[in-house]
Amino acid sequence: MDGAAILTLLGERFGRGILETHAQCGDHTAVVARGALPDVLRFCRDDPRLAFAVLMDLTAVDYRAYPGREDGPRFEVVYHLYSLGHNHRLRLKVPVGEDDATVPTAVALWPIANWFEREVWDMFGIRFEGHPDLRRLLMYEEFTGRPLRKDYPINRRQPLIGPKV
Amino acid sequence: MPSERPTTTREFMLGEGAGTGAGSQNIHVGVGPAHPAMHGIIRIVTELDGEVIVNADVEIGYLHRAFEKECERGGWNNAIPFTDRLNYVSPLINNFGYCAAVEKLLGIQVTERCQYIRVIMAEISRICDHLTCIGASTMELGAFTVFLYMIKAREFLWELVEDVTGARLTISYGRVGGLRADLPAGFEERMRAAFKQVREVLEEVHRLLTGNRIFMDRLVGVGALSREETIGYAITGPLLRAVGVSYDVRRAQPYDVYDRMDFEVPTQTAGDNYARYLVRMAEMEQSMRIAEQALAEIPGGPINVDFQGQPLDPATYVDQGKQGKTEGLLLLPITLSPNLQGSERPAHARVNAPDKRVVLPPKETAYGSIEGLMNHFMLIMEGYGIRPPRGEAYFAVEGANGELGFYVVSDGGDRPYRVRCRPPCLPPMAALHRMVEGEMVADLIPTFGSVNMIGGELDR
Amino acid sequence: MGVGSFFTSKLDEAIGWARKYSIFQYPFVTACCGMEYMATACSHYDIDRFGAGLPRFSPRQADVLFVVGTISHKMAPVLKRVYDQMTEPKWVVAFGVCTCTGGFYDNYATVQGIDTIIPVDVYIPGCPPRPESVIDGLMKLQEKIAAGAQRF
Numbered sequence: 028m029d030g031a032a033i034l035t036l037l038g039e040r041f042g043r044g045i046l047e048t049h050a051q052c053g054d055h056t057a058v059v060a061r062g063a064l065p066d067v068l069r070f071c072r073d074d075p076r077l078a079f080a081v082l083m084d085l086t087a088v089d090y091r092a093y094p095g096r097e098d099g100p101r102f103e104v105v106y107h108l109y110s111l112g113h114n115h116r117l118r119l120k121v122p123v124g125e126d127d128a129t130v131p132t133a134v135a136l137w138p139i140a141n142w143f144e145r146e147v148w149d150m151f152g153i154r155f156e157g158h159p160d161l162r163r164l165l166m167y168e169e170f171t172g173r174p175l176r177k178d179y180p181i182n183r184r185q186p187l188i189g190p191k192v
Numbered sequence: 193m194p195s196e197r198p199t200t201t202r203e204f205m206l207g208e209g210a211g212t213g214a215g216s217q218n219i220h221v222g223v224g225p226a227h228p229a230m231h232g233i234i235r236i237v238t239e240l241d242g243e244v245i246v247n248a249d250v251e252i253g254y255l256h257r258a259f260e261k262e263c264e265r266g267g268w269n270n271a272i273p274f275t276d277r278l279n280y281v282s283p284l285i286n287n288f289g290y291c292a293a294v295e296k297l298l299g300i301q302v303t304e305r306c307q308y309i310r311v312i313m314a315e316i317s318r319i320c321d322h323l324t325c326i327g328a329s330t331m332e333l334g335a336f337t338v339f340l341y342m343i344k345a346r347e348f349l350w351e352l353v354e355d356v357t358g359a360r361l362t363i364s365y366g367r368v369g370g371l372r373a374d375l376p377a378g379f380e381e382r383m384r385a386a387f388k389q390v391r392e393v394l395e396e397v398h399r400l401l402t403g404n405r406i407f408m409d410r411l412v413g414v415g416a417l418s419r420e421e422t423i424g425y426a427i428t429g430p431l432l433r434a435v436g437v438s439y440d441v442r443r444a445q446p447y448d449v450y451d452r453m454d455f456e457v458p459t460q461t462a463g464d465n466y467a468r469y470l471v472r473m474a475e476m477e478q479s480m481r482i483a484e485q486a487l488a489e490i491p492g493g494p495i496n497v498d499f500q501g502q503p504l505d506p507a508t509y510v511d512q513g514k515q516g517k518t519e520g521l522l523l524l525p526i527t528l529s530p531n532l533q534g535s536e537r538p539a540h541a542r543v544n545a546p547d548k549r550v551v552l553p554p555k556e557t558a559y560g561s562i563e564g565l566m567n568h569f570m571l572i573m574e575g576y577g578i579r580p581p582r583g584e585a586y587f588a589v590e591g592a593n594g595e596l597g598f599y600v601v602s603d604g605g606d607r608p609y610r611v612r613c614r615p616p617c618l619p620p621m622a623a624l625h626r627m628v629e630g631e632m633v634a635d636l637i638p639t640f641g642s643v644n645m646i647g648g649e650l651d652r
Numbered sequence: 653m654g655v656g657s658f659f660t661s662k663l664d665e666a667i668g669w670a671r672k673y674s675i676f677q678y679p680f681v682t683a684c685c686g687m688e689y690m691a692t693a694c695s696h697y698d699i700d701r702f703g704a705g706l707p708r709f710s711p712r713q714a715d716v717l718f719v720v721g722t723i724s725h726k727m728a729p730v731l732k733r734v735y736d737q738m739t740e741p742k743w744v745v746a747f748g749v750c751t752c753t754g755g756f757y758d759n760y761a762t763v764q765g766i767d768t769i770i771p772v773d774v775y776i777p778g779c780p781p782r783p784e785s786v787i788d789g790l791m792k793l794q795e796k797i798a799a800g801a802q803r804f
Contacts, residue, residue, distance in 0.1 A: 175261055231681070
């Protein structure tokens, strides 16, 4: 299916759930409201015209320092979907505010979401409700802070863990 | 609480139940992180019932080096050395993937010769990756000879890569808008010689391994994952092709000049470790095929640095420019020092996009004219530099392990706002516990080896 | 100086000679330097001719700890524990610039040099070091092993 047709289909089906769409550089993107997200994801996977069987990537971006978006919702969780049958791609973005940084989980639809969401939790602190085992993926357990947030300085040193010398 | 305490030795040894102190219970064996077969940095806490793995909890992150945050620190081209160290066995593919994502955001098209060179170097890198993967995983099974042969073959390719890029492993060869330099003179013969050696080694390894009783016993039927689970876990690359799905980014969404190349995408159906081994061996031959075709078709012909008139040495050239004697300076040929070989003005234009906002001018122009100097300045100094338009782009290339995607977000400034690398070996690692459930402990080793986990890419 | 110290110094030399040509390394490989370590250990560059060709993958059986590749904060306690498990005499080689000083990873996740955790005998800089550098470092280590009083 053509990218623009996918966006139109989503817009017709979910109406106000799709906040905006764009196709910058040929990547068809839809910004989805958090409440509509589980239905949108399920529709994307199960509808035979879309058939997005592969959740290629799940990540987040912190827009705190982005000129022009400092006042808007702080995070955006980004889903990259791919369909093996139709060979088309889609990007979905969900704006999430800092105070209420939770998003419904996608683990039931794609098992890989388990680890991708754990990484987003680790790096950004965005909680995924319904996730079976939300713990850090890359950093050690005693680490405090969310490294990929814009207010975490890159060269902050934390005390070394492990056996004391 | 047991109703009667075991009184005989036999009752004690054969008693049932966990935690009663008189029976069998599952034990937890931690494999890694300091373990040779875990490539140093994975911790798998296995719960064993005898020899059978009941549960495996994979813990990663021991090589997290903050790639994504480091990319936000410097300019767009400054991220390239960090991308080298993602999948450090096939660094050229990472370089080109990142550069392609930024070029997509900028909307610039690289020159045709540059695309051909990218294809050749990416395929050479892919062969290096598969050689290392098969070599290391067979060494862990005990076949040390194969490891030595594969590393020998890899050395020939690394010498080739060193001729082109200047380094064996961390090459930083791609640039946004092109490459660091053109191919050196004599590359064609050297590539043919290297491929001849690699083919001989692959032939030997085929004879040693492919029909080998022990090898097959250890790999056939082990570590298999069903097709649905493979797709559900977003696994791509050789592991997906081993279950019969012939998804290859080079075929599905061709980039550079892959649409002009004639190659097969090898697939198997069993989905076990042996199928993955066969897919990788076949892919190496296909990669050599692609590289040879690309070399035959590459435009611009052999590099012929032909000087007409008197060549000038660079020191004199620069002095003349500084003294203001710039008349005709741009037209004079100069002999540059060897470490700029391949990036002189004629070669530079062949492999770099003609976009002044993105690509550094060649050294003759930078030293020989004020426009070149200013151009250079505007691209290097802080606050200036490459400025892609605000927005985001995702570009996927076929890495050695699968789809390597780069998602870049720009705020219009000279530093990336966010660079995300979609690691192709994270999905198989997430699915590893499914692959080894029900297998025996020793089967963990070939399964892990066939996943080809590369720490730099997994943990970024 | 007496006759006794002549014999002990000759004995030291002999033991030092034996120790330096029979290095059992524990390659604690984490990252990209591991590729160059593999290249050095294999046919082209071959550290086996220095007697260092047999890696022992248990710290209890090894005497030289080759720390190859970046050590992150998550890995640091593992490294310390492995070092503690080795028996004397033991030496440590910091292979690659990430282990020497942290490399260009000056961030929250990387240990800025393993000498902040364990004592290092030889530093081999490079990112990754060429096999010739590694062999140079190994030869320096051999000199260090052979020199000085041998305890046993």
